[in-house]
Amino acid sequence: MSPVLFIEQVLNGLQFGVMLFLMSAGLTLIFGVMGLINLAHGSLYMIGAFAAAAVAGATGSFLLGLVGALTAAAAAGAIVEMTVIRRLYARDHLDQVLATFALILIFSEGTRWLFGSFPLFLDVPDWLSGPVTLPLGIQYPLYRLAIIVVGLAVAAGLFALIAKTRIGIRIRAGEADREMIGALGVDISKLYTLIFALGAALAGLAGAMVGAIQSVQVGMGEPVLILAFVVIVIGGIGSIRGAFVGALLVGLTDTLGRFLLPIAFGAFMDPSAATSVGSALASMAIYILMAAVLVVRPTGLFGAAT
Amino acid sequence: MKLKSLMIGAALGALATGALAEVKVGMITTLSGGGAGLGIDVRDGFMLAVNQSGRDDIEVVIEDDQQKPDIAVQLADKMIQSENVNVLTGIIWSNLAMAVVPSAVNQDIFYLSPNAGPSALAGQGCHKNYFNVAWQNDNLHEAAGAYANDAGFKNSFILAPNYPAGQDALTGYKRFYEGDLAGELYTQLGQTDYAAEIAQIRASGADSVFFFLPGGMGISFLKQYADSGVDLPVVGPAFSFDQGILQAVGDAALGVKNTSQWSKDIDNEANKAFVETFQAEYGRLPSLYASQGFDTANLLISAMDKADIGDMDAFREALVAADFASTRGDFKFGPNHHPIQDIYVREVIKEGDVYTNKIIGTALEDHADAYAADCKM
Numbered sequence: 001m002s003p004v005l006f007i008e009q010v011l012n013g014l015q016f017g018v019m020l021f022l023m024s025a026g027l028t029l030i031f032g033v034m035g036l037i038n039l040a041h042g043s044l045y046m047i048g049a050f051a052a053a054a055v056a057g058a059t060g061s062f063l064l065g066l067v068g069a070l071t072a073a074a075a076a077g078a079i080v081e082m083t084v085i086r087r088l089y090a091r092d093h094l095d096q097v098l099a100t101f102a103l104i105l106i107f108s109e110g111t112r113w114l115f116g117s118f119p120l121f122l123d124v125p126d127w128l129s130g131p132v133t134l135p136l137g138i139q140y141p142l143y144r145l146a147i148i149v150v151g152l153a154v155a156a157g158l159f160a161l162i163a164k165t166r167i168g169i170r171i172r173a174g175e176a177d178r179e180m181i182g183a184l185g186v187d188i189s190k191l192y193t194l195i196f197a198l199g200a201a202l203a204g205l206a207g208a209m210v211g212a213i214q215s216v217q218v219g220m221g222e223p224v225l226i227l228a229f230v231v232i233v234i235g236g237i238g239s240i241r242g243a244f245v246g247a248l249l250v251g252l253t254d255t256l257g258r259f260l261l262p263i264a265f266g267a268f269m270d271p272s273a274a275t276s277v278g279s280a281l282a283s284m285a286i287y288i289l290m291a292a293v294l295v296v297r298p299t300g301l302f303g304a305a306t
Numbered sequence: 307m308k309l310k311s312l313m314i315g316a317a318l319g320a321l322a323t324g325a326l327a328e329v330k331v332g333m334i335t336t337l338s339g340g341g342a343g344l345g346i347d348v349r350d351g352f353m354l355a356v357n358q359s360g361r362d363d364i365e366v367v368i369e370d371d372q373q374k375p376d377i378a379v380q381l382a383d384k385m386i387q388s389e390n391v392n393v394l395t396g397i398i399w400s401n402l403a404m405a406v407v408p409s410a411v412n413q414d415i416f417y418l419s420p421n422a423g424p425s426a427l428a429g430q431g432c433h434k435n436y437f438n439v440a441w442q443n444d445n446l447h448e449a450a451g452a453y454a455n456d457a458g459f460k461n462s463f464i465l466a467p468n469y470p471a472g473q474d475a476l477t478g479y480k481r482f483y484e485g486d487l488a489g490e491l492y493t494q495l496g497q498t499d500y501a502a503e504i505a506q507i508r509a510s511g512a513d514s515v516f517f518f519l520p521g522g523m524g525i526s527f528l529k530q531y532a533d534s535g536v537d538l539p540v541v542g543p544a545f546s547f548d549q550g551i552l553q554a555v556g557d558a559a560l561g562v563k564n565t566s567q568w569s570k571d572i573d574n575e576a577n578k579a580f581v582e583t584f585q586a587e588y589g590r591l592p593s594l595y596a597s598q599g600f601d602t603a604n605l606l607i608s609a610m611d612k613a614d615i616g617d618m619d620a621f622r623e624a625l626v627a628a629d630f631a632s633t634r635g636d637f638k639f640g641p642n643h644h645p646i647q648d649i650y651v652r653e654v655i656k657e658g659d660v661y662t663n664k665i666i667g668t669a670l671e672d673h674a675d676a677y678a679a680d681c682k683m
Contacts, residue, residue, distance in 0.1 A: 005509045012501035109338065117342040119525055119554035124533055131535030139508070141533045144501065213530050214498045215522035215554060219339050223496050255502045262491070272490060279468050279492040 004138050009259045010252065015144045017251025018151025022206035023224055024231040024243040025158060026199020032238025033174040033195050036085060037093050039100040041203055041228065042221025043107035048073040048204025049211030049220060050111055053122035062125035066208050073204020074197040076107075081196035086189065104222070112218050119217040122208075147209050154202065155244055162240060171195060175238055227254075230286055234293045236303025245301055250286050257285035328363035329615050331606070332385035334378050334406065335396035337370035341521060343550040344398045344595050345370075348420045350588055351599030352395070358583065359607045367391065373398075375405040382406045386413055392615045393418060395602055398595075400424040400443060400471050411435035414618060416625070420602040421595060423644065425474055429677035432642040435618075437625055439602040441567055442644045442675035443471055444478030446543035449565035449649035449669035450516055451482030453541060456669075457563070460485040463512035463538075465503060467519065468492035475518035475543070481676065488512030493519070500527045504534045514538055520545040525554050532558035539563070544663075547654055549593035552661035559654045559661060567649050568597040568634050569665045576631035591662060597633045604630040636672075642681035646674045 027041050051072035056065030080103065088096045123129075124143045131139045162168035170191055173181045182188040207221065214220070231250050235242025262278030269277065293301060333352065336345035349368060356364055367389055371378040378397065385391045394410050395418045397403045403422035411417050411433040419427075423442040427433070454462060464479055464487060466472035472492060480487075488510040491503055507515060515538050519527050524546030531540070544566030552559055570581045570591060580600055584592040592600075608630035613620040628639050640646045649670045652663035 002509060005505055008505045008508075009502055012499075012505065015501065016499055112338070112342065117346050118550040119343070119522060121554045121556050123529070123556055123558075129533055131533075139535050141501075141530075141535070143533060210498075213526065213533060215525035215529075217522050217525075217554075218342070220498070220522065223498065258493075259502045259506065275490050275492055276468070276473075279494070283468070283494045 004136055007136065008138055008140060009255055011138075011140055011144070011148070013252035013255035014248065015148050015151075015251070016255055017248035018148055018155070019206055019210055020224070020227055020231050020251055021151060021155060021244050021247035022202045022209075024228040024235070024247055025155075025240060026202045027228050028232040028235065028238055028240065028243045029171070029195055030199050031232065033171055033178075034085075034089055034192055035178075036088060037096045037100065038085070038199075039097060039225065040080065040103035040107065041199070042225030043104050044073045044077055044200040044203040045207035045221040045224055046107065046111060046218070047076050048207030049122065049216045050115060050120060051204070052208035052211055053120040053216045054115070056122055057120070062128075062212070065122070066205070069204045069208030070201045073207070074201040076204075077200020078193055078197040080200075081193045085196065086192070089192075108218050115218075117218070119215045122211045122216050124212045143213060150205075150209065154205070158202075158240060167191075167194070227286070230290050232300075234290050234300055236297075236300030238304065239300070239302040242300055242302030249289065253285050253289050254282075257282040261285070329365070329393060329606070329610055330389065330391045331364060331366045331393045331395060332382070332389060332391035333366055333368045333396035334371050334381045334385070334394065334402075335368070336373045336398050337368075339373050341373045341398060344421070344521075345396070347548075347550065347593045347595035348396060348398065348599035348602075351584065351592065351596035351601075352420065352603040353599075354580075354584055354587055354596075355600045355603035355607065359603075361607065361610070363610070364607070368396075371397070371402060373402070375402050378402040378406050379409075382410055386410060386415055392416065393606060395420055395606075397422055401469075403427065407436055408433070416618075416621070418602050418606060418625075420598045423675075424470070425675075425677050428642050428644050428675050429680035430682075432681035432683060434622060434643075434683045437605070437639065437643045438645065439605055440598045440645070441647075442677065443474045444481070445649060445673060445675060446545070446565045446567070447475045447478030447516075447518060448482045448676075449651070449673065450541050450543055451479040453563065453565060453651050453667075453669045454479075454483045454485065454514060454516065456667075457514070457539070457541070459483075459514035459539070459541075461488045461511065461513045462486075462516050463488045463491075463507045463510050463514070464516045465491040465493060465519075466517065467495040467497070467523065469495045471520075472518060479516050479518075483516075493523075497523060498526045500530050501534075503527075504531055504536060507538070508534070508536050512538060515540045517542050518545070521551070525551055528555045528558045528562070541565070544568075544594050544652065547652070547663060548595065549591045549662065550595075552654060552663075556661065560656060562654045563666070564652050564654070564663070565649055565669050566594055566652055566663070567645070567647050568594045569650055569652050569663050571663075571665055572633065572635060572650075574631075574633070574635045577633040577635070580633045591660065601630070601632050601634070601637070604632070640674045640678050642675070642678045642683075644675050644678065646672055649673050 048069035052065035052069040055068030128143045132142045231246040235246030261282045265274035265278040369381045393416045400422040419438040428442045466475040547564040609624035612624035651667045
């Protein structure tokens with residue numbers, strides 16, 4: 001194993017991590033502020049990817065596609081919040097899970113009805129395609145570098161929003177004591193809709209960016225949703241900082257696990273068995289990480305003690 | 307979610323007059339979720355053949371298994387016990403087939419597989435009432451291995467998802483491929499990011515890549531592979547290059563070689579008519595799955611011409627004879643009721659605006675599967 005390959009894998013892990021952060025930021029905000037478990041978050045990711053593919057296909061512009069994805073996902077999030085989610089805040093988590101699971105089915109079949117059953121085409125724009133050569137002679141796809149940059153920029157923006165702005169103060173206050181900020185005259189339902197739309201837009205952005213290098217198809221959001229839940233549990237539910245650290249941890253653990261474990265087992269097993277055992281263990285790695293974090297810190301890395 | 311459609315085709319008229327359909331077919335296939343494209347193609351191909359036959363004695367009941375084994379089992383039980391079907395068909399996925407087929411064929415139901423061909427049902431688990439009209443799972447991978455020898459590949463990097471069909475795929479490739487392996491990787495089922503694997507391919511010094519990543523996994527891999535700057539030749543089975551997927555992959559798939567028992571340019575009358583009528587009926591090009599559905603229905607119809615479903619032994623004989631015009635040209639069953647057929651090498655090309663495949667050679671002629679010897683019927 002050369003250092004170049006190792007650095008390339010670390011970059012891959014980082015890229016996967018920032019993508020997971022975009023997904024889990026919305027999820028953790030929604031849970032932290034409104035106490036709502038939103039299983040339909042993966043559908044918003046899918047809506048972002050489909051909207052990007054549709055707009056980019058019609059206009060030929062990837063950037064317009066991104067704008068379309070943000071708009072469509074935020075709009076879908078706001079509409080869903082106002083029509084369905086709003087009725088669920090006072091209910092227990094089981095009702096929320098049931099209702100948002102129903103939303104997954106509605107979104108999936110609705111998307112199939114609109115776009116058909118076959119995967120859509122969304123490609124990396126020409127100006128971001130192909131590999132670039134980094135120092136040490138590392139060949140790395142430019143588009144993945146762009147995802148890392150955009151992800152980090154969004155993370156920085158989100159931290160600034162929450163730490164520095166009036167809306168951020170309200171969000172933090174909402175996490176601390178929901179009833180109190182309502183009593184203080186903040187229009188809580190507007191705040192909730194705004195947070196939900198913000199989370200949805202982030203998921204849509206992740207879907208659109210990843211859609212260009214993956215398959216834009218119905219049901220694409222659910223595998224990512226599971227990982228996003230792992231991320232927010234590791235990071236501590238409700239904490240944006242936790243989501244960021246958790247996402248990078250999960251991204252790096254998953255990528256490096258897939259890469260290093262088969263090699264490690266290869267040291268004392270024959271290659272075929274080593275790949276099989278190594279990859280089986282690699283697919284468990286992030287859940288082992290989650291279990292280990294929960295043993296040491298039951299509320300997650302940055303979770304508030306309850 | 308619950309998709310229930312009762313398609314009677316030309317049998318509507320017969321029902322109206324009170325006559326019962328003679329053969330009742332239960333189709334359990336995947337019509338929702340990420341794998342729906344495959345099930346829809348099988349269904350459309352099957353119904354096209356039924357409608358073209360103009361027969362009024364076939365009734366087809368279609369249900370969606372949602373790609374879940376437990377739902378497939380429930381549907382099969384319902385179709386056998388309360389709908390009294392004679393024939394089951396439609397299942398796409400090997401794990402669902404393993405859950406449904408063994409019990410169904412033991413209840414005197416014929417099962418005609420339009421897709422899944424797990425090795426367990428081809429060898430010791432074979433059954434006189436089970437017919438596979440598509441292929442045994444290993445077949446297309448074996449052909450890819452044979453093609454790799456012809457193409458002069460000496461050092462392949464091979465990868466597949468870590469589940470039974472993925473392991474069968476790599477086994478099948480290695481059964482025929484004679485060169486060395488630069489690396490062998492199992493990925494997670496449903497994995498969508500292949501950056502880590504592509505980095506290893508780049509570092510491995512391989513001269514070629516073989517992969518089996520069906521559905522969305524293949525789309526992701528090919529797009530990321532094309533964007534990574536690694537330009538080793540790629541070969542794989544047709545599952546990652548079917549008509550439904552290619553449009554989503556785009557230019558990234560151009561020039562890739564893949565192995566298939568069917569292609570739209572196989573030169574025979576049945577295939578030409580099939581491609582033309584399928585396109586006219588559904589407004590899209592057929593995939594290999596659609597051709598398998600079409601052939602399955604025509605096999606059934608050919609048996610109905612010869613025998614009565616009430617006489618199971620005679621009907622089975624008629625099925626074994628496989629006396630129908632297959633879109634694949636020559637088609638016959640081996641002793642374990644799996645196909646003996648040619649497997650072609652195709653290349654992905656662009657025709658106008660549409661990405662599709664063109665045959666460039668034959669990988670294996672009259673190829674049977676490796677498990678037939680273990681089958682004792």
